Amino acid sequence: MTPQTFRLPASTSRPSLFVRRQPRTGAPAVLYVHGATFPSALSVGFDFGGGSWLDDLNARGFDVWAFDFAGFGESGRYAAMAEPADRHPPLCRAPEAAEQIAAVLALMRRETGQPRASLVAHSWGSMPAARAAIAEPDSVDRLVLFAPIARRSTGVPPATLPAWNDVTIEAQHSRFVEDVPKGHPPVLVAFDRWAPAYLASDPEAAGRTPPAVRIPNGPRADNADAWSGRLPWTPGDLTRPLAIVRGAWDSLCSDADAGMLLAAATSTPERQDHKLEAGTHLMHLETGRRVLYDAVGRALKAELS
Numbered sequence: 001m002t003p004q005t006f007r008l009p010a011s012t013s014r015p016s017l018f019v020r021r022q023p024r025t026g027a028p029a030v031l032y033v034h035g036a037t038f039p040s041a042l043s044v045g046f047d048f049g050g051g052s053w054l055d056d057l058n059a060r061g062f063d064v065w066a067f068d069f070a071g072f073g074e075s076g077r078y079a080a081m082a083e084p085a086d087r088h089p090p091l092c093r094a095p096e097a098a099e100q101i102a103a104v105l106a107l108m109r110r111e112t113g114q115p116r117a118s119l120v121a122h123s124w125g126s127m128p129a130a131r132a133a134i135a136e137p138d139s140v141d142r143l144v145l146f147a148p149i150a151r152r153s154t155g156v157p158p159a160t161l162p163a164w165n166d167v168t169i170e171a172q173h174s175r176f177v178e179d180v181p182k183g184h185p186p187v188l189v190a191f192d193r194w195a196p197a198y199l200a201s202d203p204e205a206a207g208r209t210p211p212a213v214r215i216p217n218g219p220r221a222d223n224a225d226a227w228s229g230r231l232p233w234t235p236g237d238l239t240r241p242l243a244i245v246r247g248a249w250d251s252l253c254s255d256a257d258a259g260m261l262l263a264a265a266t267s268t269p270e271r272q273d274h275k276l277e278a279g280t281h282l283m284h285l286e287t288g289r290r291v292l293y294d295a296v297g298r299a300l301k302a303e304l305s
Contacts (some may be wrong), residue, residue, distance in 0.1 A: 001022075003020065003022055013096065013156070015070045019068060020065070020275040021111075024062060026063075028063065029099075029118070030204075032121075034122060035045070039072040039201055041201065043285075045160070051304050057296075061296075070090055070096075070216070071090055078092075080163045081164050085163045090161045091164060092219065093232070096231070097218070098131035102131065115138065116140060119132070123148065124143040126147075127149060132149075134239075137240055144245060145261075148261060149226050149253070150226065150228065151260060152257070155228075157228055158224035165214070166212035176285065187288065189285065189289075199211050199245050211304040235261050236266050238265050239271055243299035244258045244272075245296055248279060259273075
């Protein structure tokens with residue numbers, strides 16, 4: 001079926017939200033929740049070769065949805081993003097982001113007539129996704145967290161961050177490859193196509209020196225809080241089935257991190273952890289992405305054990 005797009009109008013608390021759908025009438029609905037630095041078109045919607053993750057989930061029998069958090073991609077920008085960054089606190093923190101997810105879930109219910117959808121959330125996106133699942137358990141079927149951020153006890157207080165941050169292509173590339181073991185062949189794919197598309201996701205990126213995409217700093221602040229011992233959701237309050245899927249090389253979602261989340265999620269009817277070989281925190285941008293797609297697809301169908 002033909003892809004669809006929607007725009008939820010701005011409210012008093014947030015800019016407008018851009019939503020995309022790869023429809024399959026009558027099929028189980030899935031909402032993809034992106035991470036801290038790039039929007040849905042550059043993650044689940046990007047074709048790294050052989051079709052996008054949206055295409056894969058749709059082919060597996062799902063009615064697939066994704067959206068851009070406020071301040072990212074094709075969603076509206078916060079007014080504060082046009083002001084000096086130090087005038088405002090970090091934008092798009094997890095509680096507000098969870099409300100954005102709830103608004104998209106309500107749209108999905110209206111469009112599909114289905115009372116529930118599963119959530120697939122990457123990295124920082126795991127925090128607002130989990131909050132949304134806890135706040136509205138009757139709206140969520142299953143929660144699949146890809147490389148989630150967990151609570152750590154570093155003893156280091158988080159730094160005070162400004163409202164927004166500008167991210168260059170060079171900074172992204174450095175982050176994307178840092179966890180690959182020394183001497184291993186590169187696993188990042190199609191960065192030559194991804195990089196210009198990333199800059200194009202912000203209409204003003206090319207006018208900055210160097211060119212950079214402006215993003216809200218709320219996700220970065222939430223990550224820092226989590227690593228200083230303050231996770232912005234309570235795993236013990238989650239009552240929906242939970243699966244964690246992660247790459248073996250991921251330094252941001254280690255064995256200890258996955259273990260912390262699963263051990264604390266004592267009210268879930270199912271808890272699973274799946275560590276995949278030869279993948280980093282950005283496995284959906286890598287040669288092993290098809291293994292990730294399969295693991296997540298099977299987790300959504302409760303086929304993993």
